[in-house]
Amino acid sequence: MWLGTKDTIFLGEKKLLNEIYTEIYLTDGGDIQINMQHGLRQIEMASRKLAETDKSIKPSDIFKHPSGKYKPIRTVLTTGIAGIGKTFLVNKFILDWTEGRTNQDIHLTFPFTFRQLNLMKGKTFRFAELIHSCIKETRDINEEALNEIFTTLQTSEHYDKCEFKVLFVLDGLDESRFQLDFTANEECSVDVTESASVEVLLTNLIKGKLLPSARLWVTTRPVTANQIPGKFVDMVTEVRGFTDRQKEDYFRKRFRDEEQASRIISHIKSTRNLHIMCHIPVFCWITATVLEDLLEAGERGDLPKSLTEIYILFLVFQIDQMKKKYGREKSIQYIQSLALAVAHGELDVRLKVLEYGRPSAAGESGGVGDVALNVVIRNLPHKENEVTLHSVNCLIKDGLKIKDIECVTAERKQSQSDRPGVIIAKFSCQDHKKTVMNKKAMLQKNKMYKKVFINHDIPKQQRTIESSFFAILKEMGTNKLVVQVGGGL
Structure with missing residues (x-):
């Protein structure tokens, strides 16, 4: 089944995925551990892991055991911190499959996101009906044909021995709003053609009671990985983002001008926090967006060095894009919503809406x-x-x-x-x-x-943010921003 083409998968700046894609470091994830350290410390530790002797896994080999020996694998759980490239990896896997480059043994791929599935909470569906509701590209296959395929999958226990080779993707378990209960020990069989709540369908799919011969790929942040008991997972992989070489590859693909790319790479290497953060692909994209905008505007001064400067400039860039797309009044409404989300109930918003963190008891916030x-x-x-x-x-x-x-x-x-x-x-x-x-x-x-x-x-950092916030208000054409904490906008 053709679920997508390279013409339908874009990045934010409308570049084709194949044009900008840079290989992401994927490795055997081993045991799941919840890391409660500060985010930047986690990122730094993860970037150091890349230099260790872990054996990387090709994204196309996600269902092959790292040992190289044949072992039947039904469910793969892929973990990684926010922005590290989990969804990007899924999109590239599907794109390569649709274009005939890899995994051609798979007949059908059904990619779900929990962001989509959350909208279905509290409703009941037949499994084929849920697929039609979430994945519009499947609607060319009628429900009867899907039920025939699923009935075959239900009566077989092994992927390799089943007539139909099917892959389901559940992307973003950390965003799930469902109460997935894996403790119930039901012995009754599951009828794939009968209606059930989305929670029941997802739980039984993960447990292998529903479509046991289909393959399943779940992605999540580490903190929610333990929601799925280990006995229902055959292999754990971890996305670790970009190595130093992959960072350079990304910026050279993004900036075709060699001199411009070299200047940006040199700047990032010389700035420790930026270099650490660019281990995360989404931060590479944010940084590239900011620096591209500055260079196109003919800025000749120093490039931004702190994370705060990057985030402020990115916000200004996004507000400018928002004004062009939605107009000034709608933009102000959106920034009010953003302010409310950041404030969490404690502000004179004119000064604190963009406050970057609070001092830690140990004074580890760097400048705070x-x-x-x-x-x-x-x-x-x-x-x-x-x-x-x-x-x-x-x-x-x-x-x-x-x-x-x-x-x-x-x-x-x-x-x-x-x-x-x-x-x-x-x-x-x-x-x-x-x-x-x-x-x-x-x-x-x-x-x-x-x-x-x-x-x-x-802190000097916060003073910079406050002055920048007023600059943002000026950019929006207003001198005040009113947010009702605890109420509507």
């Missing part, structure tokens, strides 16, 4: 943790021969009436005006800082300190 214990004090009068630390501790003791807390350091910045310079003060722990911040309103009732203000110190 170093100011987590700081406060900024404004308008504290400057005394001749003052010891700044003593002045701040007097403010805490006399102005806030806190007797058992002191700053550990305090530095007054040089002022460019007649006003007292800003003071950056640091506490020994978050509890001390929190106590001071909770009582700062008391200063307004104190004659000596009523003009003094205490605020959180803002």
Whole structure:
């Protein structure tokens, strides 16, 4: 069955998949482990794994055992972090199959995504009916013909011995909204022509009670891989993204101009975080989109080096595309929705909608943790021969009436005006800082300190985001953005 052609599979920038496709590193996944480390640390560790002696698997050999020996494989579970290329891999597999390059033993391929299947939650279907609902290319095959094929698959237990060779793909288990129950031990047979809920159909397909002689390929992020018990999985593979060589291959395919490609590759290699993140194919695409837009605009300054800059520029690019496609008013509605999704209920959105992360307790956020214990004090009068630390501790003791807390350091910045310079003060722990911040309103009732203000110190990274956010608002043609937290837009 011809489910797709190379003319129907595109990337976001309308390039054909075959033109831009770069081989992705796929390997035997071994045991499933849930990694709770910070995302960038996981990515860095994954990129280092690529240098180890793992044997890579060709995408076309996804149903062949890594040992090279013949072993019957019904279900393959492919894991990988977000954006690493799982869906891309599925699309390339199907494209190569439809164009006759690989896996020509397969007669039919039915690719489902859980994003599609979620829309069917709570409904009942016959299996052929569900396929027609989710995969429009199958509608040329009538339901009776599909049922005949499925009845044959139901009566056979082995893929190799079945008259029809069929592959089902379930892409994105991590997006599933279904409660898949694998604990029920039903002995009753499954009638493929009878209606059932989508949950029951999917559970029985994965368990092998439904169409036991069909092959099944499931993709997911590692954190949800354990939803499927190991006894229903014959082989686990892991997508590890791009090796260093594959990163270069991608950018050289994306940028046909050799000089331009070399400049971009050199820039990424010289910037550690970008180089680590480009291990993820989708980040390569984001980076390429941003840099291509800058170079086409004739930008001659330094290329962006931080992840924050890349994401901001990508957002500005997407807003510009959105304005062209939907118009200004619709664009503002979309950005409001984005702001609401990011805010999670705690904002003056004009400053915090694009806040990039929070300080971690261990100060591991890079440029954020170093100011987590700081406060900024404004308008504290400057005394001749003052010891700044003593002045701040007097403010805490006399102005806030806190007797058992002191700053550990305090530095007054040089002022460019007649006003007292800003003071950056640091506490020994978050509890001390929190106590001071909770009582700062008391200063307004104190004659000596009523003009003094205490605020959180803002990392340089966040200040960059805030200024960039106002630039985005300007780009949209407005100077404000209103989001109703906890309500509608």
